[in-house]
Amino acid sequence: MNQASAPPKNGRRRHDREIIALAVPAFGALVAEPLFVMVDSAVVGHLGTPQLAGLGIAAALLMTAVSIFVFLAYATTAAVARRVGAGDLPAAIRQGMDGIWLALLLGAAVVAAALPAAPWLVDVFGASDTAAPYAITYLRISVLGIPAMLVVLAATGVLRGLQDTRTPLYVAIGGFTANAILNVSLVYGAGLGIAGSAWGTVIAQAAMAAAYLFVVVRGARKHGASLRPDAAGIRASARAGVPLLIRTLSLRAVLMIATAVAARLGDVDIAAHQIILSLWSLTAFALDAIAIAGQAIIGRYLGAGDEKGAREACRRMVEWGIGCGIVLGALIVLARPLFIPLFTSDPSVKDALLPALLVVAVSQPIAGVVFVLDGVLMGAGDGRYLAWAMLVTLAVFAPVALLVPTLGGGLTALWWAMTLMMAVRLITLWVRTRSGRWIVTGATR
Template sequence: MTQAPATPKAIRRRHDREIIALAVPAFGALVAEPLFVIVDSAIIGHLGTAQLAGLGVASALLMTAVSIFVFLAYATTAAVARRVGADDLPAAIRQGMDGIWLALILGAAVIAAVLPTAPFLVDLFGASDTAAPYATTYLRISALGIPAMLVVLAATGVLRGLQDTRTPLYVAIAGFIANAVLNAALVYGADLGIAGSAWGTVLAQCGMAAAYLVVVVRGAHRHGASLRPDAAGIRASAQAGVPLLVRTLSLRAILMIATAVAARLGDADIAAHQIILSLWSLLAFALDAIAIAGQAIIGRYLGANDTEGARQACRRMVEWGVAVGVVLGVLVVLSRPLFLPLFTSDASVTDAALPALVIVALSQPISGVVFTLDGVLMGAGDGPYLAWAMILTLAVFAPVALLIPTLGGGLTALWAALTLMMTVRLLTLWLRARSGRWLVTGATR
């Protein structure tokens, strides 16, 4: 007796279950990550203003270095998910190990670059004479944990590709708790000052990396996958990551230009911009969780040669992106009177922020689609297109943003330009999704 085909409603429900199962834990893990810096700031803030300023500079440098290599998670997720879809778990884990070895190599290179140049980098970021020694100390010690941070990125990509976002959530929570305890013990108990905070973070990151490696190594033993470094596999992982690196650098350039323009508008505008950017980043975590689900699900479907399943999953995730974007936009509008007083009592800052927040709220459905399609195309391994699309977006945004101080409009105009940037991304991603050229099937792309 043949089984009746699934109804559209049943298909949507199946996709909903998959999206929720992957996105909700992914969101929790994403939110846990910035809490490391918040804990460090809270503990070091009691040591003095100079120490806190030093942490601010060092953390900015570290987060920039680590975010550049976020492709270790994205590219690994897509590659592993394809192997899972092709029902080849040993090859999936082997693919993930290549990403982990690449992370270790890159981490060692970053240490070699940062340790001797730390004072120069701190000075380049404008640290004051009183804050610079603290920033240098924190940066040099924390740099020792960068290989562990990059291993965490790559291993997170392995587990996401294996359709597991719960384990990264548990590891992130454990890492956050360990970081808080170690920081307090080493800063105050051992009286190590800012150096104690840096060592506490390094130890917490190493513990997280070790936990991930235990999970991956067990999986490798269970499925008979080799753990040895493979030059060809590592080289392939690096090549797959280059387009995503270009995409990330272009996006960071956009955000840096926006901050530079806001600084030229005046103190009230840059202060309001930083508040809004913090909120925008928080909203991005919710949308990025859907994108992560997209990477894992789409990669699996294409690895299983199921283009129709990939199309249906893409369509449903876009609907989720729009819906979540609408909800976030409404929350932004409703929370404005409560949100702004948490950061400032300056009326000029509030006046600059209020109209810009309305633009942020209205743009959230656009952001929902952008994040979703970005994840879908990453899951398809369509990195070269994403790189060129982001370069085009940068080329459109930069001249518009740089003209704002001359033409006027203030912070509202700047966030309108950022909405234009997201709209350009929407158009480029939507055209690619509609073309179907991303639907390349097989265990490898």
């Protein structure tokens, strides 16, 4: 951002309407995604503890694989939104198709690698002898749905770039409903056990991908965009995604280090850490919804050559991020007597949880700005800077977090280290937005 004066009141209202129209459906779609795993867990949990343990290991592997490729959505959103802003819908959809073809190629590669490696992957995660067979069964079946899930990510990016977050919400709700019905029917009705749960999820994922492809293909035919794979376009999509992949892997490394440190602190601390991490992830969904709106809006403004509009939208979204962060922080503090008993009744876990939870609450306004600026720079296609910024953040966070068991402070100190991580991200993102170097107008960056 720069030193320009704030936009007039009617300009803020216009930005508010855009943010709400995109962020609210995006939040619904984001929340619907983890419900897949919750439904599978609820259904499989009644089969027995070994089955549930096997599901937990396989689901962790699958979610990690999908999260690594989330750049398919982010990079596609920015590229498509730019072309929408430039008024070239056929090129926008063509760009989106390149991302979808890339998703299919990556999905096929994951399936080819994961099927034979399933026993080894389950063993690396430390599955017990009783849980391992169920984990392998679930993983080998569910991995067949990876291509569909990657297509869903890329197609979601296409629709977000087209300023449509309602369709992803409807598809997510439909997929969640189908998954729940199929799981119950196949696990108990057909007597397939944990394999039925995996097949139910694969079928639901395939149906979601088909729904997205129907919408995108219909749009392509309407605007005369080619559906054929284009090698140059696919390579360009892959190049745009590499920096965002580095960013995502660095962020995953931060979370893995934090969990490993918490485990070294003892059973009480790791239990409390997992509760806080679950809550932190939930608040991240709310803040990420604003970031998604930022990706679509900023990309469109820059594609249209509207530098002023991009700056004003960025400023307004930062205000939204701060406001939402304050509200979320207050909710964490006020609602803690209600939700803590839902997770644990152990007094020692509660004692470790409370002070660290207050640290999380205090850090929410920082997180709000970080998520927003992350989305703004993604929408601007500034992936290379985001990759370097996240690597710097990891380099600062890792030694501080790893010293926590030695220096003391327990879980509270670890979450202060997490707050430091968010503060470093804030500084790096703020410096970039203030510099204005992210503002590159035109249909391509």
